[in-house]
Amino acid sequence: MAIKEYRDMQKRCSSCNFCKWIPFDKVKSARFAENCPAQAYYQYNGYSARGRFQLGLCLVNDELEPAGETQKVIQSCLSCGACDVACKICRYNLEPLEHNLELKREVVRAGNETAVQKNMRANLMSEHTMLAGKKKEDRDAWAEGLGLIDARKEACEALFFPGCQYAYNRPEEARKAVQVLQRAGVKVGYLFEDDACCGGRMHQMGMQEDFEAAAKANIRHFDAVSADYIVTPCGDCYHALKRRYAEQGLAKKVLHLTEVLAALIEEGRLVFTKRVEKTVTYHDPCHLGRLGEGYEPWNGKEVKIRSQIVTWEPRRPRYNGIHGVYDAPRKILEAIPGVTLVEMERIREYSFCCGAGGGCTELDPELSKWTAAERMEEAKATGASAVVTACPWCVSNLSAAESGMEVTDILTLVCEAL
Amino acid sequence: MALDRAVYKRLQEIVGERWVSEDPVHLETYRCASVQTASHYGPYDNRTPVPQAVVLPSTTEEVQQIVRLCNEYKIGFKASTTFWAAAGYVGDDNSIQLDMRRMNKWEIDPRNQIAVMEPYAIAAQIQAEAMKHGLTCAITGAGCSTSILASTAGWNGGGPSTISMGNNHDNLLGAEWVLANGEIVRLGSLGSGSGWFSGEGPLFSARAILRGAQGMGGDMGVCTRIATKLSPWPGPDHLPTYGDAPAYKADLPDNFRAYTICFPSWDAWARGYTAFYDNEIIYLGHRQFNMFGRDLKAAMIKIITNSEAQLADLNTLLEDPETQRQNADMKIDTQIVIVGMTERDLAWKEAALDEILADVGAHKSEMMLTKEMVDYTLAYLIRMGHKNLNYVYAGSYEGNMAWSSNVFVDAEWMETVVALKKKWEDEHDYFARVGGDSGLGSMTRAGGGGSTGFEFFIHYDGSDLHSVQGTRKYMDYTPIWMKEHGFGQDLGRVNDTARREDGYSYTQEEHNKLFYGTPAAHLMKYQWKMRELMNPNHLGGTYYRTLDPDYRPDAE
Numbered sequence: 012m013a014i015k016e017y018r019d020m021q022k023r024c025s026s027c028n029f030c031k032w033i034p035f036d037k038v039k040s041a042r043f044a045e046n047c048p049a050q051a052y053y054q055y056n057g058y059s060a061r062g063r064f065q066l067g068l069c070l071v072n073d074e075l076e077p078a079g080e081t082q083k084v085i086q087s088c089l090s091c092g093a094c095d096v097a098c099k100i101c102r103y104n105l106e107p108l109e110h111n112l113e114l115k116r117e118v119v120r121a122g123n124e125t126a127v128q129k130n131m132r133a134n135l136m137s138e139h140t141m142l143a144g145k146k147k148e149d150r151d152a153w154a155e156g157l158g159l160i161d162a163r164k165e166a167c168e169a170l171f172f173p174g175c176q177y178a179y180n181r182p183e184e185a186r187k188a189v190q191v192l193q194r195a196g197v198k199v200g201y202l203f204e205d206d207a208c209c210g211g212r213m214h215q216m217g218m219q220e221d222f223e224a225a226a227k228a229n230i231r232h233f234d235a236v237s238a239d240y241i242v243t244p245c246g247d248c249y250h251a252l253k254r255r256y257a258e259q260g261l262a263k264k265v266l267h268l269t270e271v272l273a274a275l276i277e278e279g280r281l282v283f284t285k286r287v288e289k290t291v292t293y294h295d296p297c298h299l300g301r302l303g304e305g306y307e308p309w310n311g312k313e314v315k316i317r318s319q320i321v322t323w324e325p326r327r328p329r330y331n332g333i334h335g336v337y338d339a340p341r342k343i344l345e346a347i348p349g350v351t352l353v354e355m356e357r358i359r360e361y362s363f364c365c366g367a368g369g370g371c372t373e374l375d376p377e378l379s380k381w382t383a384a385e386r387m388e389e390a391k392a393t394g395a396s397a398v399v400t401a402c403p404w405c406v407s408n409l410s411a412a413e414s415g416m417e418v419t420d421i422l423t424l425v426c427e428a429l
Numbered sequence: 430m431a432l433d434r435a436v437y438k439r440l441q442e443i444v445g446e447r448w449v450s451e452d453p454v455h456l457e458t459y460r461c462a463s464v465q466t467a468s469h470y471g472p473y474d475n476r477t478p479v480p481q482a483v484v485l486p487s488t489t490e491e492v493q494q495i496v497r498l499c500n501e502y503k504i505g506f507k508a509s510t511t512f513w514a515a516a517g518y519v520g521d522d523n524s525i526q527l528d529m530r531r532m533n534k535w536e537i538d539p540r541n542q543i544a545v546m547e548p549y550a551i552a553a554q555i556q557a558e559a560m561k562h563g564l565t566c567a568i569t570g571a572g573c574s575t576s577i578l579a580s581t582a583g584w585n586g587g588g589p590s591t592i593s594m595g596n597n598h599d600n601l602l603g604a605e606w607v608l609a610n611g612e613i614v615r616l617g618s619l620g621s622g623s624g625w626f627s628g629e630g631p632l633f634s635a636r637a638i639l640r641g642a643q644g645m646g647g648d649m650g651v652c653t654r655i656a657t658k659l660s661p662w663p664g665p666d667h668l669p670t671y672g673d674a675p676a677y678k679a680d681l682p683d684n685f686r687a688y689t690i691c692f693p694s695w696d697a698w699a700r701g702y703t704a705f706y707d708n709e710i711i712y713l714g715h716r717q718f719n720m721f722g723r724d725l726k727a728a729m730i731k732i733i734t735n736s737e738a739q740l741a742d743l744n745t746l747l748e749d750p751e752t753q754r755q756n757a758d759m760k761i762d763t764q765i766v767i768v769g770m771t772e773r774d775l776a777w778k779e780a781a782l783d784e785i786l787a788d789v790g791a792h793k794s795e796m797m798l799t800k801e802m803v804d805y806t807l808a809y810l811i812r813m814g815h816k817n818l819n820y821v822y823a824g825s826y827e828g829n830m831a832w833s834s835n836v837f838v839d840a841e842w843m844e845t846v847v848a849l850k851k852k853w854e855d856e857h858d859y860f861a862r863v864g865g866d867s868g869l870g871s872m873t874r875a876g877g878g879g880s881t882g883f884e885f886f887i888h889y890d891g892s893d894l895h896s897v898q899g900t901r902k903y904m905d906y907t908p909i910w911m912k913e914h915g916f917g918q919d920l921g922r923v924n925d926t927a928r929r930e931d932g933y934s935y936t937q938e939e940h941n942k943l944f945y946g947t948p949a950a951h952l953m954k955y956q957w958k959m960r961e962l963m964n965p966n967h968l969g970g971t972y973y974r975t976l977d978p979d980y981r982p983d984a985e
Contacts, residue, residue, distance in 0.1 A: 020892075035812055035814025040558065
């Protein structure tokens with residue numbers, strides 16, 4: 012869709028500004044009531060979903076160009092989807108997140124990508140990863156000696172998709188993830204040198220063609236594999252595969268590692284033997300939580316019923332975050348002896364982003380760092396000694412906030428308790 | 430027209446470079462496209478003018494410096510908080526927009542049961558903080574996303590809580606106000622150095638200058654801090670909710686009850702309301718869900734209380750005989766919340782309610798008695814966090830046929846008004862066909878009870894010119910119809926005189942022509958004098974209407 016196809020939606024935004032806050036029924040304090048990091052940090056209206064609708068309308072009307080300060084505003088969106096959930100408390104016919112993503116695509120269409128974006132693309136094309144400085148030939152070093160099934164040659168139960176963060180920056184955790192699955196008797200396969208970046212952050216940054224190219228290449232490999240499901244420990248990859256790859260035609264079942272582990276615990280295939288005396292709070296990664304809903308194909312059109320009620324025919328799938336992955340990680344934490352979970356105020360579908368979404372760690376590091384610090388303030392307010400999460404991007408960004416509070420991957424706790 | 434460089438530099442010095450901008454992206458995102466909001470606050474087809482700069486002050490002193498600068502250079506200014514209504518946006522080409530977001534501090538004083546707050550402390554935040562102290566605040570019908578300061582000091586402030594907590598403008602205590610001429614005035618007890626606790630005095634007070642029933646629409650300076658009265662909250666220290674978005678529900682203790690009352694006639698409705706007033710049993714009262722329309726409300730309630738449902742399910746639900754029966758049952762309805770401060774209190778209120786219902790032949794809607802419906806109604810009316818379901822159908826709504834009067838007068842006319850709207854719905858496709866009656870309103874417009882107030886929601890599509898123009902035709906017709914039928918002025922078009930259709934403020938000459946010879950002329954002349962005193966350079970908009978006392982039409 013081009014931005015002009017969003018014109019009606021832009022004009023149907025009611026200026027209610029619900030998009031700036033968590034769902035109001037969930038407000039427990041004045042301090043942690045806002046939901047949009049970009050809006051909360053930069054404060055000007057343009058940074059909100061409502062402002063972005065207005066901005067988008069100006070692009071459609073040729074009143075603004077997707078360059079300069081306008082581009083900065085557009086690219087400050089963390090694509091975290093918090094505005095989308097809040098908007099849909101009262102609206103059934105607006106899609107703020109999809110509109111925000113379309114604005115980013117408009118920047119790319121206009122040829123105004125930043126040098127950072129160009130470098131990421133170049134890296135993805137040559138090295139099959141967007142992580143700067145990382146090489147293709149080093150990608151599967153983490154898997155050495157694990158006895159992984161070569162999924163290209165042999166059937167497996169779970170096709171392990173580590174994602175770039177685990178493959179390059181957290182190889183030990185990647186190994187642990189596989190070892191935990193193997194310990195529970197899961198036959199884990201891997202693509203070895205055919206494993207590549209999911210390209211999800213390209214999608215989040217509006218680089219749609221690059222994302223689709225990456226997706227199609229990966230889907231070809233996935234399709235050739237005989238596996239019951241694909242499992243990834245990364246929240247970003249999970250969203251890419253579960254939702255965006257499905258849009259591109261991926262039919263395979265996709266699970267996050269926490270979903271598999273929770274099921275293994277429930278089946279008694281994974282038993283904790285050690286106590287981990289710790290009070291923790293859980294950070295819901297945006298792309299695992301509210302953006303972790305599965306894709307449902309739909310082919311229909313907008314219609315008006317009863318003269319002016321705008322809806323779709325046939326009934327259109329509604330993505331408002333409620334079917335994301337929230338319970339599985341919490342079940343794991345509850346199952347670990349000694350662990351006490353205390354919740355932050357902003358959780359589940361109205362969780363606050365860690366600051367790593369939308370490529371902002373690279374495109375707007377100042378905002379990204381502030382967002383992480385803001386989230387850590389909320390975590391500290393719970394009295395917990397550690398923040399646990401289930402996405403390496405969140406672990407990395409929250410750790411970078413240097414709050415003095417421990418930030419840990421849920422996998423680490425699992426391994427401590429086994 | 431760019432701002433004089435010297436002015437821009439001074440603004441940067443006042444608030445810091447980060448907090449002032451004249452970049453087109455920021456100027457354009459501070460414009461109100463009025464078809465996207467309630468257009469009785471502004472024009473239909475046009476956006477408000479482009480401000481020359483957007484400024485985000487953080488203190489009263491900064492606001493004062495900005496206002497003084499504006500007076501020095503004769504630059505207009507408008508302050509706003511949540512940017513929902515057109516009243517908050519600039520009205521001419523030589524104005525700057527003040528975004529008050531950075532002024533969001535608040536303080537709860539539990540001992541005196543008051544809250545002191547800056548402009549961008551919204552109702553949801555204040556209520557959440559007050560609940561920790563066993564208190565709550567009045568939340569207007571406009572919902573908890575709104576600034577309490579805005580409705581208290583500058584606009585209207587009635588809603589479901591009016592009956593037990595008063596309107597926000599009734600609850601105004603001390604206030605700090607930067608006049609449009611740059612002076613700082615402190616009202617109520619604050620003005621006599623006695624703190625925030627009282628809006629009137631001790632002894633002397635200028636409260637009445639700041640506002641009457643209708644505020645000044647932000648035209649006469651910037652209110653930077655106010656105190657408001659809080660009310661007892663006999664519930665837990667936060668709103669305990671459950672369920673999935675968007676159908677959150679409140680799981681409150683048993684001393685909270687929510688009912689949808691169904692009346693057999695408008696006369697019974699009026700008698701029921703007056704009995705509610707007389708017996709003081711209602712905590713929250715609003716004819717709320719009828720905003721979806723008489724024919725659609727039961728189906729819509731089923732949609733909004735089910736996280737998996739959506740508008741595409743509406744037609745199927747409308748065909749369901751059980752839903753049709755439930756809908757017919759609540760044809761003339763209202764939602765109420767009853768709260769017991771003690772067990773005896775609750776028992777008495779329940780008994781009184783039952784007796785009133787028996788007296789007038791009303792009953793409680795069975796559909797709305799299930800735990801889920803009760804809990805949804807509680808969450809809705811206590812927090813008012815779903816208020817923007819006003820926009821659910823197509824993104825825009827208009828309120829018209831609005832009047833505030835004795836309930837028996839309302840009762841006499843209600844079906845006539847419904848028939849008119851239904852006729853337009855049936856004969857045209859300008860706005861949603863909902864069964865005519867979409868009257869929504871607070872149980873009372875006065876604390877404790879008294880006159881009620883309704884507006885009829887017209888749901889239209891702001892992106893569809895046919896819908897916009899057709900709605901406008903209806904909106905233009907209804908005030909004429911109302912005048913002919915003795916209703917007086919319609920809220921739906923009352924702001925015709927506040928902002929021109931092109932989004933700009935009126936000139937004084939235009940206001941003179943509009944008000945000369947009207948019943949309100951003497952008031953507008955008085956307001957002219959007030960403005961000359963407090964805003965000699967005419968730097969606000971024209972929501973504060975004025976008539977030049979020396980104006981004579983034949984002088985032209």
